[in-house]
Amino acid sequence: VEAAEYDTYVRSAAFAFLDQLSIQQPGLLRYEDLAQFQFQGERMPLMDLGRGIRKPRQLEGAISIRTVHAARPQDRPYADEQGLDGYFRYKWREHNPDQAENRALRLACERRLPLIWFIGVASGTYMPIYPVWLADEEPFEEQFVLALDDEELYRWDHAEALEPVAQRRYADRVARVRLHQPLFRERVLVSYETRCAVCHLRHRELLDAAHIVPDSEGGEPIVPNGIAMCQLHHGAFDHLLIGIRPDYRMEVRADLLAESDGPTLRHALQALHGEKITVPRQRAARPDPASLDLRYQRFLAAS
Numbered sequence: 001v002e003a004a005e006y007d008t009y010v011r012s013a014a015f016a017f018l019d020q021l022s023i024q025q026p027g028l029l030r031y032e033d034l035a036q037f038q039f040q041g042e043r044m045p046l047m048d049l050g051r052g053i054r055k056p057r058q059l060e061g062a063i064s065i066r067t068v069h070a071a072r073p074q075d076r077p078y079a080d081e082q083g084l085d086g087y088f089r090y091k092w093r094e095h096n097p098d099q100a101e102n103r104a105l106r107l108a109c110e111r112r113l114p115l116i117w118f119i120g121v122a123s124g125t126y127m128p129i130y131p132v133w134l135a136d137e138e139p140f141e142e143q144f145v146l147a148l149d150d151e152e153l154y155r156w157d158h159a160e161a162l163e164p165v166a167q168r169r170y171a172d173r174v175a176r177v178r179l180h181q182p183l184f185r186e187r188v189l190v191s192y193e194t195r196c197a198v199c200h201l202r203h204r205e206l207l208d209a210a211h212i213v214p215d216s217e218g219g220e221p222i223v224p225n226g227i228a229m230c231q232l233h234h235g236a237f238d239h240l241l242i243g244i245r246p247d248y249r250m251e252v253r254a255d256l257l258a259e260s261d262g263p264t265l266r267h268a269l270q271a272l273h274g275e276k277i278t279v280p281r282q283r284a285a286r287p288d289p290a291s292l293d294l295r296y297q298r299f300l301a302a303s
């Protein structure tokens, strides 16, 4: 098989492997999971533990890049890696353009090879984003330009013909959907130990990261603006059926409290009145009181 063809097969198999993993064990990935990948009987770990750029010896171009996690929950991770044009950047390894991993990235860039971007969520755990592409290299800044989807790649190549404001808007939208929202969810779930803050339900498939100040109103995708909630409680919170005071105590809307219906209403909603949500142990990961108050005032107005 020709090298280019072999490369295509390996990458498709790697993406299929990640798809499969996300079904078998939903959630964040560890190195041990990524070390399981094999192609035609050969083991080919998808991540390098020692370096951010992974180039298997069987391939000419890099197959994955990695970004370490933001340790502080209040940080807006990777915001500083986003250029004014909305595109993310990935730094060279060390400062030498001829370093082997940098050459492997350059080759992936020139050949437009699809890559996996592993983003650290907590120590040793990662969220994969794939496929992504390297649209360009900026040697003076010692970095590559990342395209998060093929449309972004196309737009980079045709930038002269496109309106910069529209470009930025598109890049922001892609970043929100493919990076910020999934990363926000994962970071909030980690902070709440994968449990609903209201009822302690532990099923990841049924858990969301609820925004305190909504995304549409400029609420940032950072942990203190989030609360892990099951879908029922997320819905109740978003529809102002329950309010959360800045002291973390819950209130149930008066008309709902007065209603009488089956056990779900009684146990899952009415019983919350006056109870406290369970917040993360780490103080910096807890809901921001000012944002909670803003939201609580809206609950009062709707009651």
Ligand SMILES: [Zn+2]
Pocket (backbone or CB within 6 Å): 196, 197, 198, 199, 200, 201, 229, 230, 231, 232, 233
């Ligand atoms: Zn719940």
